[in-house]
Amino acid sequence: MPNIASILKAEISRVARKEVRAEIETLKKASVAHRASIAELRRQMNVLEKELRRVAKRATRPAATVDPGDEVEARTKRRFSAARLAAHRAKLGLSAAIYGQLVGVSGQTIYHWEQGKARPRAAQLESLATVRELGAREVAERLSA
CATH class of the missing domain: 1.20.5 (Single alpha-helices involved in coiled-coils or other helix-helix interfaces)
Incomplete structure (x- = not known):
């Protein structure tokens, strides 16, 4: 069992x-x-x-804050290109320091923007756009004034 x-x-x-x-x-x-x-x-x-x-x-x-008159400007967003900035400065034949005076920044800042180490703020983009619209004569007039 x-x-x-x-x-x-x-x-x-x-x-x-x-x-x-x-x-x-x-x-x-x-x-x-x-x-x-x-x-x-x-x-x-x-x-x-x-x-x-x-x-x-x-x-x-x-x-x-956007005023009703600035509505068109608020919609157009500025773009930035380091290569275009360098090309424009070279076209005008200006040093970075002088170009910086036109924009309202230092020459070192211009170099940093061109090298891509920094990017301009919105207000600086607006001043860059105004300088970009200037011709060589207008630039010379601004610098002499």
Whole structure:
């Protein structure tokens, strides 16, 4: 009899292990799927947090007060190109210091703008635009005055 009992006990253990293994496999597959979805949700959350920070940063900037007469000027956004600035200065044959006097900044600032180390602010972009519209004679007149 002890032989039958041990055989029965071994068989029950084998069947139980087989059943448990099948259950564990389905749980492992579900766990892998859940981890993948959690990773995807984390990626989406990071993207949304970056977007939120960007929007919040834009919202905290003070809005410029616009007069109704300046509405056209407010809509035209100035663009800046370091290469175009250098080309314009070279075309006029001016040093960076003299060109800076026209714009209202130092010569070093002009060099930094041309090298791309810095970018002009909005007010400086406006003065650059006015200087850009000047011809060589007008520049000479301004410098002599």
